[in-house]
Amino acid sequence: MSTQSSGPAIETVGLVKTFGETRAVDGVDLTVPAGTVYGVLGPNGAGKTTTVKMLATLLRPDGGEARVFGHDVVREADEVRGRVSLTGQYASVDEDLTGTENLVLLARLLGHRKPAARTRAAQLLEAFGLTEAAGKQVKHYSGGMRRRIDIAASILSTPDLLFLDEPTTGLDPRSRNQVWDIVRAVVAQGTTVLLTTQYLDEADQLASRIAVIDRGKVIAEGTKGELKASVGAGSVHLRLRDADRRPLAADLLRRALDAQVQTEPDPVALTARLTTAASDDTAAEQAARALNELARAGITVDNFSLGQPSLDEVFLALTGHDTQQPQSGSDNAHDPKDEVAA
Numbered sequence: 001m002s003t004q005s006s007g008p009a010i011e012t013v014g015l016v017k018t019f020g021e022t023r024a025v026d027g028v029d030l031t032v033p034a035g036t037v038y039g040v041l042g043p044n045g046a047g048k049t050t051t052v053k054m055l056a057t058l059l060r061p062d063g064g065e066a067r068v069f070g071h072d073v074v075r076e077a078d079e080v081r082g083r084v085s086l087t088g089q090y091a092s093v094d095e096d097l098t099g100t101e102n103l104v105l106l107a108r109l110l111g112h113r114k115p116a117a118r119t120r121a122a123q124l125l126e127a128f129g130l131t132e133a134a135g136k137q138v139k140h141y142s143g144g145m146r147r148r149i150d151i152a153a154s155i156l157s158t159p160d161l162l163f164l165d166e167p168t169t170g171l172d173p174r175s176r177n178q179v180w181d182i183v184r185a186v187v188a189q190g191t192t193v194l195l196t197t198q199y200l201d202e203a204d205q206l207a208s209r210i211a212v213i214d215r216g217k218v219i220a221e222g223t224k225g226e227l228k229a230s231v232g233a234g235s236v237h238l239r240l241r242d243a244d245r246r247p248l249a250a251d252l253l254r255r256a257l258d259a260q261v262q263t264e265p266d267p268v269a270l271t272a273r274l275t276t277a278a279s280d281d282t283a284a285e286q287a288a289r290a291l292n293e294l295a296r297a298g299i300t301v302d303n304f305s306l307g308q309p310s311l312d313e314v315f316l317a318l319t320g321h322d323t324q325q326p327q328s329g330s331d332n333a334h335d336p337k338d339e340v341a342a
């Protein structure tokens with residue numbers, strides 16, 4: 001692993017890319033600290049892939065500046081290429097080759113001698129749970145296996161910066177978890193990861209900071225905590241002993257907390273959305289008050305939790321539309337995974 005300079009891994013100022021009338025990236029400012037996972041979260045057509053391609057020197061910006069480890073992506077493209085690796089949304093191993101053949105070939109292209117290339121390929125296949133599939137042609141891999149070999153291919157030589165463009169789109173939950181573990185392992189080795197995703201829970205799981213982009217613009221940026229805090233105080237989730245008491249409990253919570261109360265499909269469950277504006281009390285104080293009221297009314301609470309707002313709520317509050325709303329000029333892949341119970 002090469003040492004990284006102390007500055008940010010990525011810095012962009014006013015980055016722009018237009019395609020005809022479409023301003024795909026419309027003045028994006030980003031600062032990505034080295035050694036972390038940075039999440040770029042946005043719906044279809046937000047400009048995520050276009051941004052990544054400019055940073056990886058695959059597309060030339062039409063305006064603004066971008067530096068990767070201090071190197072300008074246009075004027076010093078070679079230096080940038082030497083330090084980054086990209087796992088694209090539509091990635092790039094050879095389908096007709098086996099897992100081993102792909103990795104050995106790519107390792108050879110990176111300058112490894114044959115024995116070293118074989119060793120590295122075997123290590124990665126093992127680390128990614130692909131040893132059994134190593135001798136199979138990639139075209140026979142499942143979606144999850146395919147995504148894992150794509151990532152393996154992009155970290156053959158440990159890059160200083162890895163772009164992962166929607167690494168888990170379309171994967172089942174188990175495969176997503178495997179990819180998440182891989183991302184964590186890559187970062188633990190010192191690589192900076194820029195991850196684009198449409199999945200709020202994915203950004204929440206992996207990223208230390210998140211930029212939310214919508215229609216080519218950054219509409220919010222910060223740590224997860226900061227983004228969530230900008231939206232509201234959070235929610236109190238309750239499960240009652242007795243379903244019959246739920247209407248009364250909902251009523252009490254509404255009055256005690258001035259909160260929006262939702263009943264869940266589970267007949268004993270309730271969620272109260274806390275509003276920061278209502279009082280100066282912290283979420284915990286409000287929750288304590290709620291429990292008190294319920295106890296006084298003789299309503300037994302079996303289970304109780306206090307949650308921060310979900311990133312779905314953050315997105316809705318920031319954009320006025322939810323993450324599933326398709327953008328014009330893009331396909332409208334709808335994934336139910338991120339829906340919140342309403």
Ligand SMILES: Nc1ncnc2c1ncn2[C@@H]1O[C@H](COP(=O)(O)OP(=O)(O)OP(=O)(O)O)[C@@H](O)[C@H]1O
Nearest residue numbers: 019022024043044045046047048049050051329330
């Ligand atoms: N080569 C191109 N020619 C014309 N328009 C393009 C091109 N590439 C992207 N666009 C448009 O630019 C906008 C941003 O696209 P981009 O692929 O960056 O979005 P994205 O955030 O990666 O979306 P997705 O989540 O669907 O991958 C979209 O409106 C898209 O249609």
Ligand SMILES: [Mg+2]
Nearest residue numbers: 048049050089
């Ligand atoms: Mg994309």
